[in-house]
Amino acid sequence: MSAYEVSIVSIVGINVILAVSLNMISGFCGQISLGHGAFFGAGAYAAALAMVSTGSVTLALCVALITGSILGIIVGFASLRVRTDFLAVTTIGVNFLFIGFVRKQAWLGGEMGISAIPATGLGAAGNMVMIVLFACATVALSFYISRSWMGFAFRAVGEDEGAAATVGISSAAYKLAAFGIGTALAGLAGGLYTFFTQFITADAFDFILSVMLMAMVVIGGIGSTWGVVVAAIGLTLLPEAIRFVNDYRLLIFGGLLVLVIRLAPGGLAAMAHGLFLRVKRS
């Protein structure tokens, strides 16, 4: 594999982890979060600091996971207080607050970010294999949760909190759990991203990224793990595939986003389901 292919596969793997973890929060549990970039960034910064001071890959990943999760549970408490669109905009706020805070902190490198992060020692291809393995594990976890009691409870809370409460499901506990698990995975993705680039700045974790992740979830079909994985791969590869129109990339990307939503508003999952039904009928 060429160095270019290795980096593309790595990025795809990281985005799959991010999109699938966001889908646990927004898809399974119905809590719309537009600040997933902040948890990703928190994990990346935590891993970078751990790598610079100790150089231990395992420790860096653990720190990234825990940092993402702690921040996520704090934001999860906000989700107990504000709902739906209020929550969506609060999470946008969390994202901007994270970026604005990091940019002004000298110990986090400020505007320049953290550079010269020690390598993992696995090489680019080794890192890629690690990222892909973690991505597969994330997808497997997502399927497992989806079929478990917890997944059922998530969906119940997402659909109707009142009804969930009447069958004895504590919506507060499950919302916190969804945020905790989803953001822990985002933190993990942040750690992997740090290993991959060895150089991080706050701009890599901005609001645009969070919106892109939400676009992957919506285009994939909210709540469908397969759909989200396909959409995450597709939306990551798309800008690469249309590289030949270099100057018009964003134009075409925006246009395609509009077109896909317009043609398949229920996402890929709904479209596939529709096709399946049609084939079965005929």
Added chain:
Amino acid sequence: MYYVDLAVTGVSFGCMYAMMAVGLTLVYGLLRILHVAHAAVFALGAYITVLASNASGSVALGFIAAIVVTPLFGMAIYRLLYEPLLKYRPDVPMIASVGLLVLMQDAFRIVFGEQGITFHRNAITSKTFNFEGITVSAVQIAIVVTTAVVFVALHLFTTRTRIGIGWRATVSRPQIAASFGVDPIKVRYLNFAIGSALAAVAGGLVALLNNLVDPGIGFVVSYKALAIIVLGGLGSVRGTLVASLVLGLVEAYGTIFVGAWLDRDAIAFLALIVLLMIRPQGFTGARTA
């Protein structure tokens, strides 16, 4: 005097935010969509104002051109993008809206260039007045006066005219309003037309203030206006006005006191988060239609 200067900056920014955000909150009140592409309407208004001003030599004609064209664009967005998506979850039209914003922003960059465009004759933009040591620019006065006029006019329109009352009725009780003969579809078009026209005026004023329109002009609107309408209690025009002024002032003073810790956007959103934790439904409380 320094603090008064800050207040002037804060209030003029607040007024600008209010004009940007009111269209957004109107759309939310009626359709429950976070209309992110409103930022593209705002940018379009700014571009048209500058282009028409330069072509005709009159800034007033520039504003008129923007007020005429942008409502058409706003209504087209509703018809082509939102109407077919209304029956899906609200995040679906929102992502479509984000796509449109990305597309428009890049279109502006391709057509008018990365550097943006400026007014050829900018006599107004550099004029300032001095009131006993407090410097106020002509554009700042124009912003505050325009905002005041617009909000008073909007208030009179929605309380004194038949169409305005029908509009408010549709927002709070669509079915009952319809049974009284108010056409809900016409109300939606009116909603997008008025919101877009206001965004265009705000865009023109921002263009005057900076004497520059660049492709990124709409980006600030896309997220800060969202914070404002949430703070105002989604769907409430009065709440939006209050929230805009509060945010303008918090930003102006915040950059002085905590500027070493957080940047401007972060201060605005910190204020948003703190206020939302205290009042989860915004300043006025969300109306549930």
